[in-house]
Amino acid sequence: MPTQDELAIADAVGSQLIRLVRLVERKQVQYQAEHPDAVERATYHLLVHLVKDGARRAGSLAEAVHSDPSTISRQIGHLVRLGLVERTADPVDGRATLLAATEEGRRVFEENRRIRNERIAEMLERWSVDDRRALSELLTRFTSDFERSVPRPAEHTAATSDVAAVRS
Amino acid sequence: MPTQDELAIADAVGSQLIRLVRLVERKQVQYQAEHPDAVERATYHLLVHLVKDGARRAGSLAEAVHSDPSTISRQIGHLVRLGLVERTADPVDGRATLLAATEEGRRVFEENRRIRNERIAEMLERWSVDDRRALSELLTRFTSDFERSVPRPAEHTAATSDVAAVRS
DNA sequence: GTACATGCTTGTATGAGACAAGCTTTTGCT
DNA sequence: AGCAAAAGCTTGTCTCATACAAGCATGTAC
Numbered sequence: 001m002p003t004q005d006e007l008a009i010a011d012a013v014g015s016q017l018i019r020l021v022r023l024v025e026r027k028q029v030q031y032q033a034e035h036p037d038a039v040e041r042a043t044y045h046l047l048v049h050l051v052k053d054g055a056r057r058a059g060s061l062a063e064a065v066h067s068d069p070s071t072i073s074r075q076i077g078h079l080v081r082l083g084l085v086e087r088t089a090d091p092v093d094g095r096a097t098l099l100a101a102t103e104e105g106r107r108v109f110e111e112n113r114r115i116r117n118e119r120i121a122e123m124l125e126r127w128s129v130d131d132r133r134a135l136s137e138l139l140t141r142f143t144s145d146f147e148r149s150v151p152r153p154a155e156h157t158a159a160t161s162d163v164a165a166v167r168s
Numbered sequence: 169m170p171t172q173d174e175l176a177i178a179d180a181v182g183s184q185l186i187r188l189v190r191l192v193e194r195k196q197v198q199y200q201a202e203h204p205d206a207v208e209r210a211t212y213h214l215l216v217h218l219v220k221d222g223a224r225r226a227g228s229l230a231e232a233v234h235s236d237p238s239t240i241s242r243q244i245g246h247l248v249r250l251g252l253v254e255r256t257a258d259p260v261d262g263r264a265t266l267l268a269a270t271e272e273g274r275r276v277f278e279e280n281r282r283i284r285n286e287r288i289a290e291m292l293e294r295w296s297v298d299d300r301r302a303l304s305e306l307l308t309r310f311t312s313d314f315e316r317s318v319p320r321p322a323e324h325t326a327a328t329s330d331v332a333a334v335r336s
Numbered sequence: 337g338t339a340c341a342t343g344c345t346t347g348t349a350t351g352a353g354a355c356a357a358g359c360t361t362t363t364g365c366t
Numbered sequence: 367a368g369c370a371a372a373a374g375c376t377t378g379t380c381t382c383a384t385a386c387a388a389g390c391a392t393g394t395a396c
């Protein structure tokens with residue numbers, strides 16, 4: 001039973017959250033518009049997974065991003081054509097393919113991350129050190145709480161209204 | 169010229185930001201999956217605009233959400249069919265249509281927002297009052313800074329790398 | 337009053353993603 | 367060992383959202 005006060009804070013946080021998500025999405029759309037040959041956002045995300053977590057099988061990726069294997073297959077196809085990812089036979093299972101980021105794939109990822117960090121550092125330029133640290137900590141904590149509240153897809157517990165939480 | 173320390177904070181903030189955006193998106197996908205007759209996310213966003221800012225013309229909406237007029241037309245068509253939005257002739261310009269949320273449209277919006285706020289309040293349940301307030305304030309401030317850094321679409325200033333800021 | 341601009345809607349094309357079918361390899365049962 | 371069933375991925379087909387183009391109606395300017 002949240003109090004009126006708690007709901008007011010929740011409303012503020014929720015509004016900012018939505019605003020933030022929209023801004024990020026808009027930036028990504030702009031990026032696509034200005035880089036017509038850039039890979040699709042979802043496709044790029046696969047590269048990120050491979051760089052961060054190392055080589056994985058296609059099915060594992062599909063699960064990680066909650067996407068259909070056929071979709072993954074085509075997306076990886078793009079990345080392979082661009083030389084950012086390599087397919088190698090899985091030594092322990094001939095049916096499977098091991099996917100790994102290439103050196104170039106890692107380079108592209110690091111470059112994007114570098115640019116992103118610089119932009120964010122610019123945004124925080126005028127913030128006090130304490131505020132910066134506080135933002136980072138509170139954001140991390142909130143994200144973790146949020147993550148806990150998103151039902152794992154497998155569980156599939158009665159979530160009829162659970163899920164309406166972030167809309168608008 | 170950000171320092172090493174500043175970049176480290178920026179990296180943490182950026183990572184959490186991406187994580188957060190993905191969580192929100194995932195929640196929205198789940199919502200769609202569980203409510204097959206729910207309107208498309210982008211379509212719902214139009215309703216939000218109409219509730220928050222009052223009646224507007226279709227073209228104005230199109231600009232607000234950076235979308236094609238034809239897309240808006242069809243999306244509004246859905247909302248009208250659902251009884252959430254009304255089209256009325258613009259009294260001052262016979263070519264234009266004024267779009268307004270219906271009572272039901274407002275009700276749906278308020279309900280979603282209420283549910284969202286409750287979920288977020290739950291997430292913050294165990295937070296201290298100070299931390300809650302700090303999160304809300306810092307998030308608001310950061311979002312505003314972020315917004316300033318997203319070039320207005322009209323400006324279209326050399327943004328070749330500006331825009332790579334949020335990827336991965 | 338006629339030509340052009342403006343605002344929206346409808347037709348058409350593109351592209352991402354899901355489901356289904358197919359091919360290959362592995363596993364399990366006898 | 368051998369054959370059936372399952373697993374892992376790829377390719378074919380469909381759907382759906384969105385962008386671009388064309389069309390229709392109204393408004394505006396000379």
